[in-house]
Amino acid sequence: MHAIEIDRLTRVYGSVRAVDGVSFHVEPGEIFGFMGHNGAGKTTTLRMLLGLTRPTSGSARVLGHDVVRESLEVRRQCGFLPASYALPAHMTARQFLHYVAAMFDLEADVAEARIQSLIQLFGIQAAADRKLGGFSTGMTQKVGLAQALINEPRIVLLDEPTSGLDPLGRHELLEHLRHLSSERGVTVLFSSHILSDIETLCRRVAALHQGRLVAFGPIEALKSEHRSANMDELYLSLARRAA
Ligand SMILES: Nc1ncnc2c1ncn2[C@@H]1O[C@H](COP(=O)(O)OP(=O)(O)OP(=O)(O)O)[C@@H](O)[C@H]1O
Numbered sequence: 001m002h003a004i005e006i007d008r009l010t011r012v013y014g015s016v017r018a019v020d021g022v023s024f025h026v027e028p029g030e031i032f033g034f035m036g037h038n039g040a041g042k043t044t045t046l047r048m049l050l051g052l053t054r055p056t057s058g059s060a061r062v063l064g065h066d067v068v069r070e071s072l073e074v075r076r077q078c079g080f081l082p083a084s085y086a087l088p089a090h091m092t093a094r095q096f097l098h099y100v101a102a103m104f105d106l107e108a109d110v111a112e113a114r115i116q117s118l119i120q121l122f123g124i125q126a127a128a129d130r131k132l133g134g135f136s137t138g139m140t141q142k143v144g145l146a147q148a149l150i151n152e153p154r155i156v157l158l159d160e161p162t163s164g165l166d167p168l169g170r171h172e173l174l175e176h177l178r179h180l181s182s183e184r185g186v187t188v189l190f191s192s193h194i195l196s197d198i199e200t201l202c203r204r205v206a207a208l209h210q211g212r213l214v215a216f217g218p219i220e221a222l223k224s225e226h227r228s229a230n231m232d233e234l235y236l237s238l239a240r241r242a243a
Contacts (some may be wrong), residue, residue, distance in 0.1 A: 001064050003028040003155055003187040004049065008058035011044050018044040020211035021058065026189060028154075031181045033202035033219070034191040035235065040208040042191045043083060046157050049189075050080055063154060076104075079148030081141075083159040089133030093124060093143050096132060097150060104151045111150075118146040122176070138169035145176065155187045156180070162197050174201050195231035207238050214238040 004026040011019040019041040026032040036042050047053035049060055051071025060067045062074045088096060094115060101111035119128045122142040127135065132143065141161060148156055158177075162170045174197065180186040192198055198205060199219060207215040215222050215238050219231070228234035 001028075002026060002061075003030075004032075004060070004062050004189065006045070006049075006058075006060045009045065009048060009055055009060050010057045011041075011048060011053060012056045017211045019048070019055075019208075022206075022208065022211075022213045023058075024206040024213060024216045026187060027204075028187055029181055029185045030204065031177060031188040031190055031202050033198035033205035034189055034208070035193065035195060035198050035205055035231075036208035037193050037235070037239075039210070040193075041211040042193075042208060043159055045208070046080070046159055046189070046191060049157060050075060050078060076151065077154050079151065079153035079156040081144045081148045081156070081158045081161050083163070085144070087132040087135070087140060087143060089131060091132055092129050093132060093135070093139075093146075094119070094128045096143065097146060100147045100150050106150070114150060114152070115146075118149060122146055123172075137164040138166065138172075141165060141169065141173060145173070149180075153186065155189065157189045157191070159191050160193070161190070162192065162194055170197065177201060195235055199231045207235060209239045209242045212242060214242045 002025040007023050009019055009022045022045065034042055044053060048055050049062055049067055051067050051074055054068065063077055065073045067074055097115045098111060119125055124139065124142050127139060162173055165173060177188050181188055190198065190201060204218050206213060223234050226234055226237040228237055
């Protein structure tokens with residue numbers, strides 16, 4: 001069974017085909033790159049996978065569950081880091097993580113243990129009891145990733161997780177994702193327009209351009225097929241062919 005299976009998924013907004021007949025699949029435990037420039041349809045696809053946006057047509061399954069009919073089960077097994085969201089400035093990181101744990105109905109002692117280990121995993125012990133309002137972008141991303149892992153998801157969907165991070169923050173985040181995949185077998189769908197991050201982290205990708213799938217497969221094979229030396233060249237070549 002594929003971890004994620006998308007079949008002719010489509011979402012139309014008026015005259016805009018935000019996602020247009022997209023099909024691809026993601027294997028369990030892989031870090032899969034989902035690439036495309038602004039407006040390509042990445043966020044809309046992720047939202048459909050989580051049951052937050054209803055497909056106009058087509059279907060998708062996450063761990064075998066239909067994303068429309070079984071969206072609660074899908075959300076129970078997924079972690080999600082949205083592209084941008086406002087953390088509650090008045091809460092501390094620890095309070096916020098407890099709040100998210102309560103939404104997943106975690107028992108108090110289970111929540112406590114998980115929060116403690118996530119705080120350690122992301123190295124935010126010193127800031128855990130400070131208010132989120134004063135957190136830097138990098139610290140905010142760490143808390144965002146910690147909340148996405150609170151339910152010990154088998155799949156994490158990350159929407160532009162490295163944008164706004166400095167090189168050290170980016171390096172640390174990519175290391176965390178590698179650890180999740182290799183040590184815990186978590187499947188990571190890594191959506192980004194920062195193609196170098198995708199190249200560093202992922203073996204296989206799907207590329208969207210104006211809502212349509214323009215490539216799917218191993219990066220190395222795509223690069224040689226399109227005679228591209230790097231990811232930017234590859235994406236430009238794919239986009240030109242699609243135009
Ligand atoms: N709720 C909505 N109403 C109308 N149009 C929308 C809506 N959501 C997305 N769109 C349109 O769908 C297209 C795809 O948007 P989407 O946010 O999925 O792209 P993206 O690849 O995530 O881009 P970005 O990297 O800029 O976030 C865009 O043209 C966008 O304007």
